[in-house]
Amino acid sequence: MMQRILTVLLLLLLATPAFAVEHLRMSTTTSTENSGLLKVLLPPFEQKNDVKVDVISVGTGKALKLGESGDVDVVLVHARKLEDKFVADGFGVNRQDVMYNDFVILGPVSDPAAVKGSKTAAEALAKIAAKQAPFVSRGDESGTHTKEKELWQQAGGVPKAAWYVEAGQGMGEVIIMATEKQGYALSDRGTYNAFKKAKTNLVIAFDGEKGLFNPYGVIAVNPQKHPHVKYDLAIKFIDFITGAEGQKIIADYKVDGDPAFFVYGK
Secondary structure (H helix, E strand, O other): OHHHHHHHHHHHHHHOOOOOOEEEEEEEOHHHHHOOHHHHHHHHHHHHHOEEEEEEEOOHHHHHHHHHOOOOOEEEEOOHHHHHHHHHOOOEEEEEEEEEEEEEEEEOOOOOOOOOOOOOHHHHHHHHHHHOOOEEEOOOOOHHHHHHHHHHHHOOOOOOOOOEEEOOOOHHHHHHHHHHHOOEEEEEHHHHHHHOOOOOOOEEEEOOOHHHEEEEEEEEEOOOOOOOOOHHHHHHHHHHHHOHHHHHHHHHOEEOOEEOOEOOOO
């Protein structure tokens, strides 16, 4: 009888799934996903804390909306004005700087709008508008789209014309669309570096302006707004990616020898 009981218990044990690890829900931008950074950044944190990070990759605007509704525990985004509003409105706490890169204007090698040599990004966009060369916009209220609209306003206003395509897509998809049209697009450098070897023949037509600085921040969703969020785990994640180990992973991450992001102080 005892042997039968032991056998039944063993079978039940084998049939029972392994204890599920804890899950941290994170909304982030398509640029952090498309750049490939998360594939090297998340596993060490997951292993150390016996946790699985469930990533929702969308534009910054949508990523913050997910935080506002309590559908995620932490957000990793890049639109400082929107981030500050998110915190000021009480939806986020403990915002920390994580990393930065810059925005670049991509275009075909032939550069039909003669963007190269422009003194400012606004001048470059004005040349594209004057030529009515194809331009593919994110059109998704992402951090990149927010910066793009700011630059278009400096250039005379956001275009409303057939040559200006609002994709409503992530950064990678926009680069591919612009490549197919042999047109222009605003991109973060990290995603472009990840795509330039195999997925696009576009080149950097303009870069280097101070206003194209692109900082990323991480924010925990406020547990006072949404008591169900995993605030303690979110803080562990924030401490990890802003701490020595996470910062080294970010600083060391390169695509074909080119850094995708930079960390502060390095």
